[in-house]
Amino acid sequence: MSDAPGTTVVAGRGAPPAKTALRPAWPPRPRTYLWIAGSVLLLALPFYLDRFWLQAGLFAMAAAIGAIGINMLTGSTGQLSMGHAFFLAVGAYGYCAFAGDGGDELTGLGLPTAVAAVLAVALAGLAGGLFSPIAGRLRGAYLGIATLALIFIGQHVLFNAHDLTGGFNGRDVPPLNILGFRFDDSELVVAAIPFGSAEKLWYAGLVLLAGCALFARGVLRGRPGRAMNVIRDHRIAAGVMGVPVARYRAAAFVLSSMYAGLAGVLLALVFQRTVPDYFGMVLSLEYLAMIVIGGLGSVAGAVVGAAFVSLLPQVLTRYSDALPLVAESGTGGVAPGEAARYLYGAAVVAVVLFLPGGLIRLVTRRTAPPKHPDKPTPGTPGPSGEER
């Protein structure tokens, strides 16, 4: 179990195979057309979809950024983290504190919002860094238990540090303002379509997600990615090959918390208000569910899983009245909301049962044969699959 993916990873290194170099530039691969069609679709969506769908999409984008982060930690390095929600909260509240102008009697430094967003991500990274002595030493499930503490400490602070967090009912999020362009509800008409905050943030979200995905891809396909995979698959072998295991683990943890911080900033901007209730243990579990459902160890898997986990409940709730099994209220049958929950649960079980490698296997199985040389198999072993 632990040998096979390790070998694949090592085999996948080195110069890209000659096949790619010999391909003529024109016509492009069918995959390129797919990418173009996909990006055009994503760019055009704000012109057609109403706010509900855009907002759902934005939640999914934010979740995808966070999921890419935790996938690098859990999927690629084999380190389980239950504290992801804590770093999301650091990002979200950090942004509010840096950008807030103190008008609502809460601590605010009044910095330009773009600077505040960058600082919030850095702050999440710093929080991850402070935890990294622990993150570097502990492995797998043990780290999971240690990071659990972060959630409880985080929630306690969020509920009680009134001046900073606004307490139970949270605090308002200042809208993003980049060089005078405000991502708020002040109406801007583009091609006869009124652009509110959801439409504007949609593009910001796309840019951030694309940047994060490309960066993560770079990390995972390069030297650090291979080192991380070896740590996951065989810690001792990694050490023998000269990989500084503790440093890599700590670095993966910091990077993953920065991704979480950015996801937190984007979420806060979409919510327009941060409430402490959101950043609980359930959120951490949802992120773990995303990468397991999507596919451990790959960027695309994280994105697909994030879309699945964050969109499905919202869509099911929206169409809950039309779901099967729903009974008229008063008859004692299943209420629409409950039916939506059951269906979501069933979908999760079905994916885990029939697609153990995650949803991403649906795609990779079709487009790329499993023996494709320049494509390391998305990590099969789970966080606990190491070090038997």
Add this chain to the structure above:
Amino acid sequence: MNAQTRTHRARRSTRAAATALATLLALGAAACSSKATDGDDGGKAGAGGVKTGDGVTDKKIPLGALTDRTGVYATLGKSVTQAQQLYVKQTNAAGGICGRKLSLTVRDHGYDPQKAVAAYTELEPKVLGFAQFIGSPFVASVDGRIRSDKALVIPQAWSADLLGNPYVRVLGSTYDLETINAIDFLLKEKGLKKGDRIGHVYFEGDYGENALAGSRHMAKESGLTVVEQKIKPTDNDMSAQVVALKKAGVKAVVISAGPRQAASLVGVAAASGLKVPVIGNNSAFAPQLLATQAGPALEKMYYVSTPSLPIGDKAEGPSKLAKDYAAAYPKDALDNGVVAGWTAASTFGEALKRACKAKDLTREGVGKALLTMDSYDTGFGAQDFSDPQAPSSTESVIIRPDKGAKGGSSVVREAGTAAEAKDFTPGED
């Protein structure tokens, strides 16, 4: 290597060109999008010369309900929603309002902030207002949008933190007022006197902290000392709190928590000899508690302060609602969630009737109509909606658990406002 770079560059430039072209196409196609502004979003005159808008047509008035059927407030959400569906059914059977039928769209958010905000975003463009919105953190998170959307929202929460938004109207007294009235009851009828200590067990969060603001105010006014015990909603065993309160020598206890905590507190206190009156906020009681082991102790020493008459009262409003509800939902318990849902829906209905009379069934029209309702009686107590900054009532009814009564409770003291509550501004401590 060289060939590869060239390939990449070529591919990248074609991709960029294609993207740019497609974006242009999309911009052009946007003109046929249904989202395009048509410049006609003001109120239109509908049937009967009534100005309509925001989803109201000649046939129907759409309302929304953001409830919790699968989260921590599932029991409350079920009663509130079913009572509101009952109101809609009855109103439509009687011909509707303004010649139009009411329709209630329910969305279950399961006490999840993301789903709650999503549900608000989904329903807001389609409905005239919200007769139900459970979860004050979520109301707070869309507070800014409610202000600009101007849709009336009646939250099923009584925290003073919700006051201040002219479109979010708290129905009944807030928790701080309710607590002041509760302690007033203890002072006047349960022998509590100046210089005594009272215990206050409260939830972390806006409910408990708002109630605490009330007991602190009352303590200052009447020379009492409050012994504070903060708990989390996940704490179910109140033994430690009882020991601490007993040690402090309290003469009475106020509890601002859930029904489970109240039952534990009263049960443990009775068993360990802390025989003092215990009084809770309206959310700290459920009739199901009477069937538990704490039942007899609850009947003996527990009281509840609530903004409206209990469902089991003999007055005309409660007894009719209890009968109708039991007929419509024979399997479900009668609790105060039924009253909360019914009063919210009927308040909304009354505002609609008045708005219809003024020939303005828009959000502004409903808002204006609500401000004229200065002594509207839902059958459960008079409400005054004329001040957008204040809760609609400062009165509380004191009830006690009663196994024999319908809904498990009966009235001990009729609706009234403590003198100390009159000079108290909710939300300021």
